[in-house]
Amino acid sequence: MPDRNDRPERTFLFGPFRLSTSKRILLEGDRVIRLGGKAIEILIALVERAGELVSKRELVAIAWPDTFVVEANLTVQVAALRRALGEDDNANQYIVNSPGRGYRFVAPIKVLEEERPATDQPAMQPAHNLPAQLNRLAGRAEALRSMKQRLTDSRLLSIVGPPGVGKTSVALRLAEAMLPLFPHGVWLIDLGSITDAALISSVIASALPIDARSSDVLSGIAAALRYKSLLLVFDNCEHLIDGASAAIGELLRGAGGIKVLTTSREPLRVDGEQVFRLAPLEVPPIGVSLGPKDVLGYPAVQLFVERAAAIVNDFELTDANAGFAAQICRELDGNPLAIEVAAARVDAFGVNGLAARIEDRLHLLADARRGTPARHRTIAAALDWSYQLLCERERYVLRCLGIFAGSFTLEAAVSVIPAAEGADTASILADLVCKSLVSVDIGSERTRFRLLEITKAFALAKLVEQSERNELAARLAACVTEMLCRCADGPKEVQTLRDAVQELDNVRGILDWAFSTDSHAQAGVALAAAAVPVWLENSLLTECIAWTTRAIDALDPAIEGERNEMVLKAAHGLAVMFTQGMTGQSRDALNRAIELAARLGDRQWELRARLGLIVFLHRRGDFKGALEGTQRIETLVADADEPAALAMTKSAKSASLFFRAEYAAALELAREAHEYFRTHSDVSQIGRWGLNHSVYAQCVMARAYWNLGRFDRTVRACLSAHSEAEETGNPTSICQALSWCGVSLFLSLEDLDKAACAIQRFRQVAQDNDIQSYVFSSIGFEGRLLFLRGQIEPAERLLREALSKLSGAQYENVSIPFLGRLAEVLAADDRPEEALLASAECLERTKATEALWLLPDSLRIHGDVLAALQGPDSEPAETHLRDALEVSERQGALGWELRSAESLASFLGRQRRNSEAAAVLERTLGKFTEGFDAVPFQRTRAMLDGLHNRKPG
Template sequence: MTLETVHSRTLPPAQDPASAPVFSFGPFRLFPARQLLLKDDAPVHLGARAIELLAALAERSGELVSKGELMRRAWPNTVVEESNLKVHMTALRRALGDGQNGQRYIATVVGRGYRFVTPVVGGRLAMQAPVPMPRASGLPALTTCVLGRGPIIEAIGQQLRQHRLVTVLGPGGIGKTTVAISVAKDIALGLDVEVCFADLGAVRDGKFVGNAIAAAAGLTPQASDSAPALAQALAQALHGRPTLLVLDSCERFIEEVAAHVDQMLAAIPDLSVLATSRETLRVRGECVYRLQPLDLPPPSVTLSAEKALTYAAVALFVRRASECVDDFRLRDDDAPIVADICRRLDGIALAIELAATRVDAYGIRELQLMLDDRFRVLTQDRRGALPRHRTLGAALDWSYDALPPDEQALLRSLSVFVAPFTLEAAAALCRQSGPHASHTLHDAPGIADKLARLVAKSLVVADLSRDVVRYRLLDTTRAYGQQKLQDAHELELWLRHHAQLTMQRLAKAESEWESRPTDEWLRDHHDKIDDVRAALKWAFSAEDARGTMDAPAKDMAVALTLAAIPLWMHLSRYDECQQFVRRALKILDAEHERVVAMKLTGALAAALLYATGSTPEAGSAWQRTLALAEHNDDAEYRLRALWGLSVYHTYRGEHRAALELEARFRALADASGDAAAQSSVDRMTATSLRYLGDQTQAQSHLERMLSAYVPSARRSHIARFQLDQRAAAYGTLSNVLWLRGYPDRAVDAARNAFTHAQMTAHALSISNALVHGTCSIALHVGDYAGARDGLALLREHLARHPIGYWNALSAAIDGLLRIALDDRSGIHLLRDAIAELDDCGFRLRFPAFLGALAEGLGASGNLSGAHATADAAISAAVTSGECWSMAELLRIKGELWRLESRPAHAETCFLRSIGTARESHALSWELRAMTSYGRLLGAHGRGAEAATALDGVLSRFTEGHGTADLQQARALIERLRHDTVD
């Protein structure tokens, strides 16, 4: 018989309805004698003391009720601290929705007490429909709020209607007891079921488990009761009384609990059991609900307070913090910090509540910094809770102390892993320990068995979603395990073992990066970055105040840094790479270790280039790398250095210098037969030619590169050449195709660039595809909605992966879009972005940016500023050789003259623009220039001539007829012809 078979019924009141007081206010009715509060006839969950406090206030509505009076009312025979009153008042306000939608019920009179400020209608309960009463008097009052668990509580309730035994499973502090009590209260309110609650966590010996169950059911415990005897006694006592038995904290004496449950379910058809445990009971018919942590927001620096509060973990933190700090409110600036705190606490309810109670002492930002030492922050006692729930340490002690010594040892050892790990990695770590570890930690099958038991006991989390199972410890459990290592004077030893293993794993990753598909490589290795950080932190901790360290420690630190470089490059962690590479170079004897110095300097140069821009320091680092490569006669690093210097000059807008370096690169690649390098230099050469204005040769190089790249497209060359080359090639090709008059193909190429960049999961490649492909082409073809969408993607991406000057490029794109939409705010946005990029040495596309700024200034009426900016743009293009946009710059200059009503000057500029566009085979620029020239001619009576010339250019387009420039040209032709006829 399950709870599904039980029907609702109304219980009789405890006293004569005519004499029972009832208080009505707003949507609420309070029945003090029945310990019941209804909101719109639905029961509101409140503990007995909160009901007493509410009754005391409602009875004297409008009057001040002192703290002393309230404490005597709720705790008549107990001396309690004032903080207990505050906690219950906060829970009461929460239940009433006090402060929501402008409704106020309870006002605080500081230092004195509280006043009920909502009108109350009081009297005797008139004869009316009976009020349902829960038969759950044995349930303890909730000492915490229930947030984000509504669907879970409902789901477990549904399971209990279908199964007679449901176990809520999860690690300590996750909220199993709170959820179970809530489920039981809901069932008691909705069904004709008695509820009994047994706290098995209070049992100190397994032989007394039956006594605790008997006492919960209202029987006199018998010390000698066996499981069958207790089951028979309960069967007689509960006969005809459908009952839900809640067994809390079963894990300590799991075998004894399982035996009793098995016997009771067999003997008592009307019994259902709801258990909470850190491991399953493994009883016939058991249905397991594994409780997950509270919902957490994803990492984001732009997270708003409103959005953050939609996640249960943040909402719980804020609620608890507001109970400690009266005026606490979550601000937008603090929302990402609070979200980070909740993530670092794994969404564990107990940990979040304990951390939130420290806000009054430390504040949000200091608390975040202190979480590196979680147990210093989270050991504050939580009064009123069960002993095992009063501190985070107590909750974990409860699980740890119940483990056999070999499982304790394994859990301690595994705590040095920061990233998810495999069984193979766990076994390898234990092998690193050598003679220091027990024999059981060397035995791989033994480790597998113990690891499985730790998973079963909710101390290790298993991820079964991949081909190979990944394991991890929650951050709080990891911190606890490391504290245990520290207490046993083993922490330093195991951190060394972990660093050695991390170095071996990184070496394996480095050996695979050239030969394995990018997506596979990243899937297997990207999450090792957390272990890398931990290992490097330990390795460099031996550095003294003078920056020196002993030889073994130095060798370990340098070796780890070298091995981590490919991973940093693939994950675009350039700031992190800089930090550790600088430290490694500082302790390195560069004169005697030139090969190591070369590799470190090359990594520093790449990290500087992409994190801070084309600064003199980045250029010097690349030159130093090249000098070391030539001294070492290292062909690979000569290629990398020449590549880096080429990119350096490209970003500075020095395309002729870049082209010379690319020729040197090509000669080396051809000499060595390096197909990947040959393919990549085609892409880079095409980039230089594209900016220098030779679109025909640029297209030829790109198409050759892409056709040759197909056979090796699954290989990753990011660590060598910093970008996914296929994605970058499609991005460059999209611009070349648009310039040459193929708008539709340009849009397709931009889409391909973004698609291939996404496939790599490489942050820099994705940024590059969005800026130079998606957004740029959308602006060119007049797809402003698409540009807006691309910009939103770029901002979201950069919020997760902030990379140096790319935010400034994002701002520049935003400015261009706004200017195109005639939004004058774009002028200031673009001007500031240009200045920021200039400070970073990033001058790529400077002439085009300045041209757009001049156009915006002209449209706003600032013609003198517009002329000066346009002249600066033309001068920059001539000086740098970045002539790809020269035709457009001349057209913009002509438009400025037209606005000043100086047609001769305007005509000269338009004709120069048309000629320049034809010379560089830039049909799209030619169409724009001819359109501007056509408007000028039409305004001066030469409409027929203008229509003919413009139609000649338009007829050369074979695609893109729905794009903005072609539609404008077609509309102008029709207008010019119409005006000529008139």
């Protein structure tokens, strides 16, 4: 077999398909059949040797080079390929099996030589999370056209029908066809894996490429989608119909650019809903003798033949069996799932024998289940009938698969299902795929399996009936716990933790089981702890709070100090901090995690919890405590072999040093931290540390540049931080960049146009994601902007509103500067007594919190207010202004020094001490090496020129 890189570039034509070896894609007409890399390599290998038998060993070596896999992997891939190829109108067959030996491609082909492209870059595909749809839909073309038109004309379409009628298959095919119409993608939200309506918001958030760091996740999601054009596909809504209706209604009201497609057994009854009732496939009429070509005109028979041909080599419809195929489809009421399940047993009984057996079974079950609707009896009967035809080990494996609430890997199935001598679980799973009892998605690099909801319910009922559920749930809990632990500690952890979202359905199912009774609670505690990095990395903070709360409540007092409590408390503290604010609950949880980590000698988790606490202290305005905390963890980092932890510690310490007015040291550490993250973008920051420290470090850099008087570099650093934050898409990071080193610094530079744009974006992101502290901050910044534009009355109103709300959120490092801004507004409005109260409080709180970074400006503002109140000869005013200038010079804070010099010179000028005032300005302006076009510098320069032109006083 030639190496894949040495193969000639060709296109193979067979049936309605085109297979390109250069682009490695399979097309049916204009539609791309989405196959994973392994499936496409197998198909190319078979087509290139059409007519030859290609051994299983050769195919495994091609698809899994340098990797040992069990043969069942190949069986699954080939079974899925045969389904993807199906049969055309002439019942052509493509891949046949030689039992125990290999596979052969048997269809006629035409070969077109290709020119190898100079650059073989695949076209960008619209964003989506849709599983690969391998099965062709028989008899649904008209229904799809009608549904597409209805969804084009409306915003909500519900596909309604009985179990097994194909609602999900049709919805996914429709969604795939509409991908080009939605710039922001098409996203599948499967509600079938949860039983609690409270988890609907979390399932939505985990399916979408957004962050919803809000205590009200659903409103945060709606806000995040407000300006996007996308399609949401809600599958399996019926068991949570009220919750699904409420959630979908809120999303449609809050996000005008989205559309929603749902599948359910009943309508949602939401305003504007269009309902499409999906009928069973049309079947041949009874009492009419039809030949093979006639019965193939009915979609139900087309489906039966296609599925049978995928299992049985050389299967075809003949005069002898056409009538029996029609009978089977009639007996199954044209239900697609029932037909698939039945057709998969043609290999065992033939069409004639199958017709006799299925008729007997259906009649037997129909008599026993008269209380259920006819079509529900049909699918239940078909499943039960097929189940009874399995051997005992196959029945056991199918029952065990019912424990998975979501999709699963082959490795997980093998790990969870107890082994039996002489029985290979992987091979049995492959056989169940062939028998249409298990669905498979080979559209991605890692094959995942899933039971359809009706099959899952059937299997789980059998598992409970056999009293086997608890054993299997415990094994699945252990399996998923181990897998999530590997994700958090392995290479490429960011992508791994994001991909692990696929396991959250199983996590939720097991946690529900575990916390339903005390006897299984500790398994739930361990699983919740293992899931922490996944919740954090994917910003599922509300779900994180909910599950960690239940897990903490379930901790066994006898082992209260174990590692799980440490992890759960750390995660709980971080999640509460980002969603609910600087609460005592958050601080207590982080402190408890630190205590446990120290006791257990777990340095990494101690670092994580301590870093979280430092961020907490920064926000609360406890800068001295934050610096002390940073210094305590430096020894831990020095001994820990974890460069990311060292970089994050540098980021946190740089902020602490900045708040303590040690700007040069802060700038150096921030640069080092940012350089590490710039070259290690795959390091998990939010998942492990709760914060994007790369953006955090850039914020410190921008602030330090301004304080040091490097105004040009300030602007560049602000824009860089904004750009990186926007690229992450993380709302907290965007708000952080805009608030700390965007809006505030543009206002300080008096670039009012940039400030206005930044405020608008800041408020939009904060409101869209319900991040209340940042919403309150945006109000204060808007007030400052209005003041600089001369609008005193609205500026005062907004600043007072911001201060009131920030006080409740305990964001001292934001509210203290706004208090000084309010004092300036009141002084400008000729209300010096009120201004004095505000400026005195600002200065007092600055000193109390040791916010040395604010001290020069707090002194200056208080001096200006004293001068306004006491007149131009006020000694206290001059003292405060000179103190502001002296502190600025001592700190090396040239930015604050410029403001202080301007205020002091103005004060001296009013006393006609012009030469002294000019000397103050000349000394400060002479220190600048850049930023000469900045408004504050230009204004001060103009003031100096004016003093030179005056006569000495």
